[in-house]
Amino acid sequence: MDDSPMIDEVESTVEDAPNEAPDPIGSKTDSTVESDEETTLTIEEATPTYDFAPDKRRCESCGETTATRWHDSEAGMVCIECKEW
Numbered sequence: 001m002d003d004s005p006m007i008d009e010v011e012s013t014v015e016d017a018p019n020e021a022p023d024p025i026g027s028k029t030d031s032t033v034e035s036d037e038e039t040t041l042t043i044e045e046a047t048p049t050y051d052f053a054p055d056k057r058r059c060e061s062c063g064e065t066t067a068t069r070w071h072d073s074e075a076g077m078v079c080i081e082c083k084e085w
């Protein structure tokens with residue numbers, strides 16, 4: 001006799017869920033996918049090309065010799081002081 005009320009509650013809960021779920025989940029999934037792609041592209045472009053040369057290379061911006069250089073889209077391979085982050 002206790003089983004009947006419980007089944008009734010479960011059925012009403014299942015019926016309610018599908019009515020609320022589709023809209024919020026649908027729009028959230030769309031925007032998430034779009035921003036996800038944009039974030040990936042931005043990270044790839046912003047990631048500096050790191051170059052380490054034990055014998056030291058010249059910074060193409062200030063002429064300073066440094067073992068560690070980064071690629072700058074305008075100046076080329078530059079030292080850490082010339083690299084714009």
Ligand SMILES: [Zn+2]
Pocket residue numbers: 059060061062063064078079080081082083
């Ligand atoms: Zn420099």
